[in-house]
Amino acid sequence: MRRILLTTLAAMLVLGAASGCAKKSENHDETAMTEESGHGAHGGHEDSHGDEEAGVQTKAGWTFSSTAPAAGSKTGITIQVTDEAGKPVTKFDINHEKEMHLIVVSKDLSTFNHIHPEHKGDGKFxxxxxxxxxxEYKLIADYMPAGGGAVSQSSWVTIAGDDAKEAAIEPDRTLTKTVDGVTATLSFGHLMADMELDLKFQLTDAKTKQPITDLEPYLGAVGHVVILSADTEQYLHVHPVDEKAQGPEAAFKTTFPKSGLYKIWGQFQRGGQTFVVPFTVNVP
Incomplete structure (x- = not known):
């Protein structure tokens, strides 16, 4: 009888340890950027990503100039960055010529904008x-508190106006597009989730068919790439391998966190004009 009790106790201890390991593994595999509900004009939320390793914890509060922001009208956006204690973060490192980059994307990923809030002091942009x-639009703020790592924080806002149908998010049949007189072809070293890969844009002049070699620096680099999954949960802001390149190739390295549909926006500048080339891909 004593041997049976000891055997049972040992089995229970093993099961308890296994359960604890499973919970720890689940936490480790959580998506870096988590979402909370935050719909409505003042329904902002905070979620941070990327600053934990540096030991700097920050959060962002979002407010809008109108209680019901409307389509076609100018809307003011205020982002207040604070530390764990709720005190304003006053100093930020410059990241590609700016203290903050703000990405604005519609829920169906058909609308994209990359703008730069101005720091008014005391962590208010x-x-x-x-x-x-x-x-519905997702707003994603990228910044670097002084001495800390890169941070991405997001919020949702609902814009009033005539009902608009959401466009279906579907992969492009071809990865060649012409935008603002530039023909861009996107290629990958090997497209697969959870693996670092090369992401390259080949750029030619749409009229002359000649390779473009006169790209101008855009925010201090040959270009920038923003990537968002179809469910908006996975967000990547990618910088080029060779920032001083001028074309015809602009090369980047990135890793898609998981399989699924992603939209990719390549941002470049030529002749003083910025142009954006969008592609939608299905990542195996």
């Missing part, structure tokens, strides 16, 4: 923008 149509 302000910017105005026009939302082109009604619906």
């Amino acid at each position: 302000e910017v105005s923008t026009v939302f082109p149509s009604a619906g």
Whole structure:
């Protein structure tokens, strides 16, 4: 009888340890950027990503100039960055010529904007923008508190106006597009989730068919790439391998966190004009 009790106790201890390991593994595999509900004009939320390793914890509070932001009208956006104690973060490192980058994307990923709020002091950033149509938009703020790592924080806002149908998010049949007189072809070393890969844009002049070699620095680099999954849960802001390149190739390295549909926006500058080339891909 004693041997049976000892055997049972040992089995229970093993099961308890296994359960604890499973919970620890689940926490480790959580998506870096988590979402909370934050819909409505003042329904902002905070979620941070990327600053934990540096030991600097920050959060962002979002407010808008109107209680009901409307499509086609200028909307003011205020982002207040604070530390764990709720005190304003006063100093930020410059990241590609700016203290903050703000990505604005519609829920169906059809609208994209990359703007730069101005730091008014004491961790308060302000910017105005026009939302082109009604619906839900995700706002993603990138910044680096002084001495800390890169941080991404996001919020949702609902824009009032005539009901607009959401466009279906579907992969492009071809990875060649012409935008603002530039023909861009996107290629990958090997497209697969959870693996670092090369992401390359080949750029040619749409009229002359000649390779482009006169790209200008955009925010201090040959270009920038923003990537968002179809469910908006996975966000990547990618910088080039060779920042001083001028074309015809602009090369990047990135890792898609998991399989699924992703939209990719390549941002470049030529002749003083910025142009954006979007592609939607299905990552195995």
